[in-house]
Amino acid sequence: MSVASRVVGNWGSAVLLAFSAFLLAGCSVESVDAPAAKTGGETTGAVEASAGEKRIQVDGSSTVAKVAAAVQEEFTKKFADTKVALKVTGTGTGFKEMIAGRIDIANASRPVKDSEKADCQQAGIELVELKIALDGLTVCVNRENDWLDTITVAQLKKIWAPGSTVKTWKDVDPAWPDVPLSLFGPGEESGTFDYFTEVINGKEDQITENYSASADDNVTITGIAGEKGGMGFFGCAYYFSNRDKVKVLKISPTDSVADGVEPTVESVRSGAYKPLSRPLFIYVKKSSLAKPEVLDFAKYFLNEGQAQVGTVGYVPLEEAELATVNAALESAVSGAGK
Template identity: 40%
Template structure:
């Protein structure tokens, strides 16, 4: 389990941030009350999956357990694919977070084990390419240059191999492991599904290690979820991406508007339909979705684009249908 305390937003800030939304979550859970009227919701919630979704999930989880201290919320940052493969689809966790949609082979693994995932979008991310603050030659990159830097087919060793005006210095690469949804998404949108990601790089499921690696070397480059960049924007530099219409910097606004392409992506949590028959699982799923439109919590405190009210309503309808099916 990840114990990175920086991934969890402070309790005081979050309580101030969600205000009415948190109150709505409490109202949604008051059906589980004892005779005295005090909340009696209890039990275990086990969550695996995406390191990108992890900061948002743990922030929401902290709010939830403030209201329901007898609930034991146990989140793990395992990577999207690592979570599906090793925890969720084998029935060990109730939720799996993901920074890309579940893949057919993962759906089959879940089905083989009697687990039915319910897809719920919880935010939008601006996947961010980072370089060292002293890097003055690659503050803007085209998608083609990104492809060349990270593709196994080209695999340049020095910056000058990509552009002759760039330094004759070895490229140091840091990024997520192949268990990560961020890795999968980067291949799909930058390298192309028919291509492959180079493997001579420092891979990790700990995004802080990507930040540290890029911070420590002038000639390093990496990529990770936007929330981790915003928490460390004084340590590394975000790269503006040119998808053919000029370079666009990653931000909440450019991801929300659709300008930041092709690296804007939906973020998900997947509850298991069977787990939704348990009160604490169903109420946490409801509570999570209630927070997804909160600008302060999702955007300012964590660093992702909140859902619109229409998006939220659609996700809530999906969830309520799954809960009804699970409990009948």
């Protein structure tokens, strides 16, 4: 296992404490930092629904889980006989669980990879891709950081690239202080990790080994807040709900800090926040749409649930795009269960 795929030091114990926020949201969270799914076999034991209970199995992205938990809470008020069992293990592990036949919905902060799609097809699983929101992947530093408000993509690459020799902020820019850099972020099963490494470092999965990784974005925020030289990245909703703990940086796609743009609803929706604006998805197993509770949940997410997208801090889809996604769901329903 690479350094980037494990939690360093004592962060592992902090995961369980920080993730209690999901429980307060009324969501059934079954595990955090769970190991990769084993292949083969159907869901058994504790994850099986009790007699007469309708149950939807969901796993995947921690970024999407923030809105999925909020949508689940409202959904179960309307559909009290249905339980939405939400696990948070990262986008990559969510797709592994889908391939293994253990879940109905995979939350994803990146599009499905061709290799994952091929594995699903080999397992006889057809995916229905539903875009549910927009996100601005956000880079934050400690609130005591008073030497920068904007960082360029080139400077981010200097810090986060594999083999980086940067140890202090001064190593990045001689005008910055000789304060040690402490880096925090998601692990290699995360879609956020995949997206960041591709757009910043130029190649997916390539990153410095000198950082503390966790599947829980709340742990990343705690790490940044605890180190004067701290820096990390996560979905914008986690920043919007933790403004008092960390400081957001403007991102410049050029070498000029004058071109820096802060992640806001407007900059993410317009695409001005470059290159870290991205879509968020849920992937529904097509055969699961034959179950009324799964179809109801997917429809709710794309309609009433859009109010929760904005409430937790992501960017809701505009009406025209939402209509297109709903049409894709309706089209898939006609072939569900086949």
